[in-house]
Amino acid sequence: MLSPAALDDLRSYRWPGNVRELQNCIERAVIMSEGRRLTAPDMELADAGAPASGSSLKDAREALERGMVTEALRKHNGNITSAATELDCGRSTIREALTQLSTLGVVASRRGSGAHVLDWRKDGMPALLPYYLPQAAIEGQGLTLVRELLEMRRLLAQEAVRLAVRYGDAASFAGLRGMFERSLGVNDPVAHVAIELEIFRGLVVSSKLWPAVWFANAFWVPLRDLHSHFAPLAGGPPPDYASSMKRLLDLVEARKEREALRHVAAYLARVDQLLLGRLTGEPEPAAKPTKTTKAKPKRPSAERART
16 A cells, blocks of 8 residues: 555654644545555655644544555455455445545445445545645645635625525524624634634525525535635634624625625635735735825805805
């Protein structure tokens, strides 16, 4: 599975992110690698992004198991029995790993007994996104991908607002107000972005159009992981978060659809501009000075009377 050079890299790397970084490294390498062996370049240790903390040894072990199962299935053309024999485990272990891998769009069951490894480029699912970002950066598409993902996020947010304006009810809006009030006391970047995403998901839930809610749920975890990745770079809530979100909820409750859509688009455009500026190292845009108009001097009353 692992080439000697890849194994040496794993052993010598200092792993500042501990188990979580090891888990991400292995899963990303297995998913993106097209060979039957993971090589040192596949590990991309020198280019690994900032790791998250708080994982467990169980998570890392499961990540390694999924990687080994994927490689065994690729080697044996999807034959579960052969893969289980090579890995010296039961078929149930293989099937459990297949269930998790199928959520990424990496493998799919086939008729009878077996599975086949999919082309992750064409068949991948949104849950694959956090693993693909480092690969895109290496291929020189990182910034383009981030821009387009932010645009897609903006479109999804607008759709959430549209559904809430048209179909949301007072009880749901009250719950959203409560979430918003709680978010004002959260300054941790990752925790805050999770609450903000939950508010937008709550807008969809308020519509009670359950297929739309299911669609939002499919994107919820990948979006949370993506936002958590960039949240530390953003440095916490946007400066105008409180006023902008309050205004958005006001417009939603007032059923002002066009105004609400324009407002959320403008707000997210400002947030995205700030984030992209920090990613590229460009200076942040200066606040536009407020225009002031000089009052015309009043003419004496006698002069006004003559005219």
